[in-house]
Structure formats: C-alpha cells, structure tokens
Amino acid sequence: MKRFFALFLALERDLIVGGQAVMEGVMMRTPNAYAIACRKSDGSIVSKADKLPKWSDKYKILNVPILRGGATLIQSLALGIKALNFSAKIFEDDLKEQEELEKAKATETEVALVEGTLDENFTKAPAKMTLPEEKKDKSKVEKAKQSASTVGSIIFALGFNILLFILAPLLLTNVLFIGLGWAEAPAIAADAGIWTTINAYLAEVKLDSLGGWVGFNLIDGFIRMFFFVVMILSMSYIKDIHRVFQYHGAEHKTVFAWEKGLNLTVKNATVQKRQHPRCGTSFLMVVMLVAIVLFSFINFEAMWMNFAVRIALMPLVAGISYEIIRYAAKKESGAIFKIMTLPGIWLQNITTQNPDDDQLEVAIEALKESLKLEPDANKELEAAV
Numbered sequence: 091m092k093r094f095f096a097l098f099l100a101l102e103r104d105l106i107v108g109g110q111a112v113m114e115g116v117m118m119r120t121p122n123a124y125a126i127a128c129r130k131s132d133g134s135i136v137s138k139a140d141k142l143p144k145w146s147d148k149y150k151i152l153n154v155p156i157l158r159g160g161a162t163l164i165q166s167l168a169l170g171i172k173a174l175n176f177s178a179k180i181f182e183d184d185l186k187e188q189e190e191l192e193k194a195k196a197t198e199t200e201v202a203l204v205e206g207t208l209d210e211n212f213t214k215a216p217a218k219m220t221l222p223e224e225k226k227d228k229s230k231v232e233k234a235k236q237s238a239s240t241v242g243s244i245i246f247a248l249g250f251n252i253l254l255f256i257l258a259p260l261l262l263t264n265v266l267f268i269g270l271g272w273a274e275a276p277a278i279a280a281d282a283g284i285w286t287t288i289n290a291y292l293a294e295v296k297l298d299s300l301g302g303w304v305g306f307n308l309i310d311g312f313i314r315m316f317f318f319v320v321m322i323l324s325m326s327y328i329k330d331i332h333r334v335f336q337y338h339g340a341e342h343k344t345v346f347a348w349e350k351g352l353n354l355t356v357k358n359a360t361v362q363k364r365q366h367p368r369c370g371t372s373f374l375m376v377v378m379l380v381a382i383v384l385f386s387f388i389n390f391e392a393m394w395m396n397f398a399v400r401i402a403l404m405p406l407v408a409g410i411s412y413e414i415i416r417y418a419a420k421k422e423s424g425a426i427f428k429i430m431t432l433p434g435i436w437l438q439n440i441t442t443q444n445p446d447d448d449q450l451e452v453a454i455e456a457l458k459e460s461l462k463l464e465p466d467a468n469k470e471l472e473a474a475v
Contacts, residue, residue, distance in 0.1 A: 107345055107457060108368060110170050111337035112177035113330075116449075118341070118456040119169065123463035126173045127456035128180045131188060135452055136180050139459040142169075159412025160405040171243045254321075255378075256400050259313040263306060264295050264393065272305070273297050294391050303389040311382035318374065319437065326440050339364035340445035340453040342438075354458060356450045364445075365438040368419040372434025376411040379430060384410075 109118040115128030125139035142165070152161045267273035274296035278287055297303055325331045346362035347354060366372075384403055390396050418427035445453075 107348055107460070109341040109345065109453070109456065110173060110370070111334045111341055112173050113181050113334065114337070114452075115177050115180070116337050116341045116344075116453040116456045117170070117173035118344075118453070118460045119166075120457075120460045120464045122465055123460050124169060124173075125456045125459035125463075126176050127452045127459065128177050129448060129452050130180065130184045133448075135455050137455060137459050138176055139463055141463050155413055156406070156409035159409035162412060163408050167244055167247070171247070175243075252401060254317060255314050256404075257397060259310050259317065260393070260397060260400070261292050262313055263310040265291060266309065267295075267297070267306060272302065293393055295393060295396060296391060297389070304386050307382060307386040307388070310385065311378060314381070315375075315378050318378065322371075322437065322440055332443060335441055335443040336445045337449050337453065339442040340449040342366040342369065342442055343445065343450060344453040344457055348457060354454045356447050356454065359450045359454060360447070364442040365435045366419075367428075367431045367435065368415055369434060369438055369441075371438050371441045372431045373411060373415050375434035375437060376414050376430055377407055379433070380411050380414070381407050 107118060107120050109116055111117075112126065112128065114130075115126060117124060117126045119142070121142075122144065123139060123141050125137055127135050127137040129135055152158050264273065268275050268291060276290035276294065276296075278290050282290070295306070297306060326335065340359070342364045343359040343362040344354065345366060347359045350362075352358040381400075381403075384407055385400060388396055388399050388403075390399065414427060414430055418431045
C-alpha cells in the first residue's frame, strides 16, 4: 500500500494538468485526456470524458519549443469551445426538466381539485396515445453540426479578438499620435468629406524615428491591455459570470492539490490558492507583453502592412508566451519569468473567486474522470497494486 501511495504521489507531480471553467462546471485536461463535469439543479453531477488526439505524435515538428505552443493553443481553444457547448446543453436540458416537473405538479394539483366533484364523468379525461418515434441514426448528423459549430465559434472568436486587440489599438494609437503632434498629420483637401478624412488619418503611420516606433508600439500595447482589463472588469459584474469565476477558482485549487500530491478531497482543495501561474489569464497577459516587444520591430508606413504583420506574428507571440508560462510555473524558474507572470496573477483576483464545497466537488470529479483515461497513470498504478 505504501508503494502504491509513493508511485501515485510521484505520478501526480509529473503529470501536468490544467482546465477551464464552464457553465456550472469545470473542464479538466491531462496530457492525453480531458473530462467535463457539470452540476445540475437537483445536485447530481453529469460528466463526460474522452481521449485527446496526439498531434505531436503524428507531427513530430510540433514537439519543437515555440511551435508546440501554437498547436497547444489551437487545441485548447477547440477543446474549450467544446466544453462550453457541452455545459450549455446540460444547462438547457436541466431547465427543460425543471419546466416539465413544474407542469407535472400543476397537473397533479388540478386533478386533486377535480376529484372533489360528485360528477364521475368530470374526472374522466380523454386518453392520450403517443406512438413511438421511429429511431434514426442521428449521431453522424449531430457530430457534423457540433464540428461546424465549433469551427464557426473558433473563427468568430479569432475575428473578434483580432478586431478588438490588434486593429482597434493600432488605429487608436495612430490617431492619438497625430492628435498629440507625435506623428505627421496627413495632407487633406479643404473640401474633403468625412470618410476621406478618416481614411487619410488611418491609412498611414508617419513617424520620424525608430524611437518613435518604439513609443508607438508601447502605447499600442498599453491600449491593448486596457481593453482586456476593462473587458474582464465589466464581465465580473454579471451574476452568471461571477459563478463561472467561482468554478475557475475551484479548478485552480484542485490543480494545486494535485500538484502537491494531496488526496483529491474538498478539504485539501479548500486551503489552496486560487491564483495559478499557468492560468489562461496569465498567458494572455504574457502574450500582450511579448507582443509589445516583437511589434516594436514593425515600422511600415502603410497601416494595412502593420496590421498584416501583427497577425502573421501572433503564432510566434503565442509560442514564446507558452514557453514563458510553462517555465515560470517551475520552481527553478528565474525571477524574470516570475515577474512576467505577475500581472496575470494580479488579474486572477478578478477572474477567480472563492468556490463553495459543491463547486470544488465538481472540479475534483472532472479531474478524476480525466485521470481514468490517462494511460501513464493507469499503467503505473496497476503495476503498484
């Protein structure tokens, strides 16, 4: 038994786990599998687990540092949307069940009132017959719809983020620099219309020196961070989002308990911190810091060129940020890596909230279900028994 425990705890420290909060639930991910657990209104927990495709086994180049970050990000985005869709379906089905129960209770009340009459025929209702529906194999159609929905959601999410965090800050920074006299104003005819004027101000970036470009990209980065923080703060005031942030805290506490080799219990998870250096919030803040540095080397006058190169560099930005986050989570990482993740840690005071015991139980259930599909865990543990 001691040998079993020793191997189990050693295994916990080796397996990197992570997750994501969803509607009334948590998705947990291990290297080879994932699981989603959601709490229904009746107190029961519904879960789904499956293995993850190993892209790095099929394409060895995806094991290369920096490149693996981009692949992981794409896979995480697709998995996150799948988890959100699953939790939304559970939530919708739960609401329908509640509505049906309420209707059934209302019908029982009506029957009880009717049974008090002396007229026997009054209590007799016409029989309702429901013919069994013909069973059809809809699994392929449903899977195709889910895949199309996931792809559509990814495209929308990428497009929205590109507009909000790349294009908008770039345009605003250019207008700000021109307005403050830090960039050359465009030549505009006196009788030019409003759209011609707007296009002239946004079509080109005219700076005098390389130092001007460094300052331009620094302001551009600060505006990007400002948008991100305002968005997070605004979301935190929504009641349903606050619940998601509580499940986010439950996910982090559970991961900490696992990494410390503790038994996965509510008691052990409760006392853990809710701010984790490997969190997606920290990753996004590091992305913005890395982007400021890399984008500083971009100095095209044509606005569309600045925009296009920024998009082209995003896989590189994501890959470098992934390696920084991955290394910063290690105990032996240097102070510079710890400092780079600090803004994300601070922001987690908003994006994570203290969970209750029920929410911790859901996060623990998700991690346990994911671990059941982890081949390395099963092999080691079976050998120890």
